[in-house]
Amino acid sequence: MKNFKTIMKMLIILGVFFTLSSCKKDKEEGEGAGTIAGKFDYQNSSNNINSGDYRGGNGDGAWLYFLTPEFNSVQIRFKNLGNYVIPIGSFTYKNGAPYNTATNFAGGAVTINNVTDEINGGSVVISKDGDKYNITFNATTAKGPLKGNYTGELKKI
Numbered sequence: 006m007k008n009f010k011t012i013m014k015m016l017i018i019l020g021v022f023f024t025l026s027s028c029k030k031d032k033e034e035g036e037g038a039g040t041i042a043g044k045f046d047y048q049n050s051s052n053n054i055n056s057g058d059y060r061g062g063n064g065d066g067a068w069l070y071f072l073t074p075e076f077n078s079v080q081i082r083f084k085n086l087g088n089y090v091i092p093i094g095s096f097t098y099k100n101g102a103p104y105n106t107a108t109n110f111a112g113g114a115v116t117i118n119n120v121t122d123e124i125n126g127g128s129v130v131i132s133k134d135g136d137k138y139n140i141t142f143n144a145t146t147a148k149g150p151l152k153g154n155y156t157g158e159l160k161k162i
Contacts, residue, residue: 045079045153047115052077058160061088071155081113096129115151122146
C-alpha cells in the first residue's frame, strides 16, 4: 500500500508539471499574435493593425487587407494587375476610365464593428525592403478621412 501511495504521488506531481509546462508554452505563443505592425485612424478611433495579407482579385487585380485584433479592417484594391501582385510606388484613387495601373488604386473599404464604408478618394504609398513592406494610406470615405500605416510582411491568402 505504501508503494501505491508513492506511485500515485509521483503521477500527480508529473501530471501537474506537464500541465503547467504546456500552459506556459501556449502563453508564449499567444504573445506573438499581439504584435502591432501598424495602425489606422477612422471616425475618431485609433485601431492597431496586427496582420496584413494580400489576395487575388478573381483575375482583375489584387487586394491588400489589414486586420486588427478586434476584426476591424482596411482593404485596398488594385485593378488590372495579375492576381497576387503587390505594386510598389505612389498611387491615387481612380475607379473609372482611364485607370493607370502604375499610378492608381481602385478604392477599397474600411470595416469597423461590422459596418463597412467604401473608400472614395485619397492616396496609397507602398515600398518594399527585403520581405517587409511599408504601406501608408491617406484615404477618404463618405463618412470622413481614413489614415494609417503598416510595416511588415504580407501573407498570401
